[in-house]
Amino acid sequence: MTRDLLKAELHCHVEGAAPPALTLAQAEKYGIDSTTFVRNGAYVWQDFTSFIACYDFVASVFRTEEDYAALAEAYLCELAGVNTIYSELFVSPDHGEAVGLSAEAYIEGLAEGIQRAKAKTGIECRMVIIGERHLGPDNVLRRAKWLANYSHPLVTGFNMAGEERMNRVVDYAPAFQIAKEAGYGITIHAGELCGAFSVTDALDHVAPSRIGHGVRSIEDTDLVKRLADLGTVLEVCPASNIALKVFPDHQSHPLRQLADAGVRVCINSDDPPFFHTSLAQDYEIVANMGFDSAEINAMTRTAIEAAFVDEETRSKLLSRLDAPTRQDASGDGLVK
Numbered sequence: 001m002t003r004d005l006l007k008a009e010l011h012c013h014v015e016g017a018a019p020p021a022l023t024l025a026q027a028e029k030y031g032i033d034s035t036t037f038v039r040n041g042a043y044v045w046q047d048f049t050s051f052i053a054c055y056d057f058v059a060s061v062f063r064t065e066e067d068y069a070a071l072a073e074a075y076l077c078e079l080a081g082v083n084t085i086y087s088e089l090f091v092s093p094d095h096g097e098a099v100g101l102s103a104e105a106y107i108e109g110l111a112e113g114i115q116r117a118k119a120k121t122g123i124e125c126r127m128v129i130i131g132e133r134h135l136g137p138d139n140v141l142r143r144a145k146w147l148a149n150y151s152h153p154l155v156t157g158f159n160m161a162g163e164e165r166m167n168r169v170v171d172y173a174p175a176f177q178i179a180k181e182a183g184y185g186i187t188i189h190a191g192e193l194c195g196a197f198s199v200t201d202a203l204d205h206v207a208p209s210r211i212g213h214g215v216r217s218i219e220d221t222d223l224v225k226r227l228a229d230l231g232t233v234l235e236v237c238p239a240s241n242i243a244l245k246v247f248p249d250h251q252s253h254p255l256r257q258l259a260d261a262g263v264r265v266c267i268n269s270d271d272p273p274f275f276h277t278s279l280a281q282d283y284e285i286v287a288n289m290g291f292d293s294a295e296i297n298a299m300t301r302t303a304i305e306a307a308f309v310d311e312e313t314r315s316k317l318l319s320r321l322d323a324p325t326r327q328d329a330s331g332d333g334l335v336k
């Protein structure tokens with residue numbers, strides 16, 4: 001049902017997009033034992049803590065600029081193949097540094113892959129720098145200060161991911177202030193592992209234009225109204241939420257309630273192979289929740305409206321969405 005719809009994604013962690021087969025090939029290339037984290041062609045984890053351990057392992061087998069270029073190129077070409085016109089990748093220089101790759105080299109490698117994918121398919125992509133919450137406030141602050149002194153045309157935002165149950169948002173507020181003053185778009189993971197209070201904290205102390213997940217806002221009616229009034233966009237990741245047991249099943253997922261309450265939402269895959277999903281699959285899940293094509297197109301429009309891109313690129317992307325004859329992601333004007 002959603003196969004032919006144009007798509008856009010604002011929330012995907014780049015190492016989280018690595019298919020297990022690629023991780024295995026990388027591990028073999030570097031002589032790294034992967035049996036703890038990849039078995040029977042699937043990632044091994046049981047809960048959020050072991051998911052992060054598995055994610056860190058996957059990141060550790062990408063070691064050079066070319067490794068990261070190939071990863072970004074492969075993921076973006078896959079997205080373009082299902083009619084995706086825009087992607088925002090969450091990238092964490094801490095993962096590069098952990099294997100001896102400088103933050104700058106990590107970004108340059110990813111940028112090379114983004115440019116190759118754009119040349120092949122026309123897909124637009126920007127990078128959002130992640131500070132990892134579980135590495136502590138000082139490390140997230142260090143990352144924001146680095147970002148404020150860095151400049152790359154494809155790096156347009158700042159975010160915090162990782163263990164939400166560690167510390168409070170206010171502890172990280174100075175980092176967000178620095179990134180915001182430097183002109184970066186701001187989003188933050190909140191309301192995924194922690195309840196509505198975490199989203200309230202994010203609005204009070206960071207005032208982001210978008211929130212990663214944010215779905216547990218549903219536990220606080222006043223907060224849902226506040227999000228709707230502010231126009232804050234929730235980057236909703238349905239398959240991720242079910243896999244990580246934020247909600248038991250699709251029927252109990254609050255996407256419908258949030259959308260009906262006027263909260264701006266869009267559809268995302270988070271870490272697709274970890275959660276046995278893909279962006280195309282998440283679009284299908286949303287259709288199966290009862291959203292029709294017009295409603296899903298409105299979510300794609302919301303993603304592009306909330307994207308951290310220059311206005312000229314945004315206008316071009318919006319006009320592709322609005323074109324009377326749907327173009328496919330290759331931009332060749334043919335409906336296939």
Ligand SMILES: Nc1ncnc2[nH]cnc12
Pocket residue numbers: 013016055161162163189192240270271
């Ligand atoms: N779903 C998620 N929540 C928080 N941090 C993450 N890092 C990668 N995926 C994440």
Ligand SMILES: [Zn+2]
Pocket residue numbers: 011013161189212270
């Ligand atoms: Zn995420």
